[in-house]
Amino acid sequence: AQSVSQHNHHVILSEAASLELGCNYSYGGTVNLFWYVQYPGQHLQLLLKYFSGDPLVKGIKGFEAEFIKSKFSFNLRKPSVQWSDTAEYFCAVKWTVLSYNTDKLIFGTGTRLQVFP
Amino acid sequence: EAQVTQNPRYLITVTGKKLTVTCSQNMNHEYMSWYRQDPGLGLRQIYYSMNVEVTDKGDVPEGYKVSRKEKRNFPLILESPSPNQTSLYFCASSLSWGRGEPQHFGDGTRLSIL
Numbered sequence: 722a723q724s725v726s727q728h729n730h731h732v733i734l735s736e737a738a739s740l741e742l743g744c745n746y747s748y749g750g751t752v753n754l755f756w757y758v759q760y761p762g763q764h765l766q767l768l769l770k771y772f773s774g775d776p777l778v779k780g781i782k783g784f785e786a787e788f789i790k791s792k793f794s795f796n797l798r799k800p801s802v803q804w805s806d807t808a809e810y811f812c813a814v815k816w817t818v819l820s821y822n823t824d825k826l827i828f829g830t831g832t833r834l835q836v837f838p
Numbered sequence: 839e840a841q842v843t844q845n846p847r848y849l850i851t852v853t854g855k856k857l858t859v860t861c862s863q864n865m866n867h868e869y870m871s872w873y874r875q876d877p878g879l880g881l882r883q884i885y886y887s888m889n890v891e892v893t894d895k896g897d898v899p900e901g902y903k904v905s906r907k908e909k910r911n912f913p914l915i916l917e918s919p920s921p922n923q924t925s926l927y928f929c930a931s932s933l934s935w936g937r938g939e940p941q942h943f944g945d946g947t948r949l950s951i952l
Contacts, residue, residue, distance in 0.1 A: 727880075755940060764928060764943040765881075811880060826871070826941065827897075830880035 723747055725814050727829035734802050734836050742797040742832050744786075744812030751817040754795040755826075756786055759809045768810075771795065782806070807836045840865045842944035844929050850950040851919060859914045859947050861929030869932045870912040871896070871941065872904065874925040881928065887912055919951045 724747045734740060746752065754771040769780025776788040786797045795812060812829040842863045851857055863870065871886040873896075883896030887906040901923055903915040912931075916923060926948050930941035 730878075764945045765930075765941075766943070767940040770940055813881075826883065828873075828881040830878060 723814070723816055723827050725812055725827050725829040727810075727812055727832050729832045730830070731833045732835070734834070736804055736836055736838050737801050738836075740797070740799040740802045740806070740834070742810055742812075742834070744795045744797065744829060746793050746795070746812075746814045746827075748793075748816065753815040753817075754786070754788060755813040755815075756780065756784070756795070756797050757811045757813060757828075759811065759831075761808070765811065768797070802834075802836050804836050804838050807834060809833050840942070842929055842931055842942050844927075844944040844947045846947060847945065848948050850952065852952050853920055854918050857916050857919060857949075859916075859927060859929075859949070861912045861914065861944060862910050863912075863929075863931040863942070864910065865931065865933070865942065866909065867931035867942075868909070868934045869939075869941075870906065871930045872902070872912070872914045873928045873930065874898065874923075875928060875946075876925050884914065884927075916949075919949075921951045924949060924951045 726745045728743045756768040757765040758768050759765045768784050769778050771778045771788045779785045784799050788795050809831045811831045813826050815826050845860045868889045872884040873881040875881050882898045884902050885904040887893045893904050926946050928946050929944040932939040932941045
């Protein structure tokens, strides 16, 4: 079955530190990839998405992600985090593979990021 | 303002008492979906709808029903709620799903089933 793995469950950083959150997915095929952020008490908001083209995707608030097809990965990065980046981050994948249901969006279990001033 | 509206935001109820969580979007989106969010499990899809009168099961559909009689509304029905359905529920919509458009999420509904 399709699955999405986020290996970092809880990350604690100081302000100005660099961030990289891992996201790996199972199976090949054509994929659409997303990173969502959920600030405390709020709903999910889209940070960035990859559909096709340049594998380095830039999103809002200084975030970027790189799609590495050979590694089935879509890691999220930010060179210098801020206290306001404290939130939970979710990676999500939609597959386009004929033998599978292509209409589902599968989420990872999330990574909780805490940034201390 | 473009938005996805869920009601109620919070509900405490008892086992077996039927409940409906409403979801409405004002963006003329074709695709709508329900998720539940549980600690350590992330978001799991319950049901989704590609368009009016077209619905299908997600990963965890047991104990839930949905309907899509109008484009803007996608209610989630718990016919006989049980404590294991205590969770945070999110409704989401997107313009379509063929090109992987991102989903817009509602503010969530926190259900507690006693």
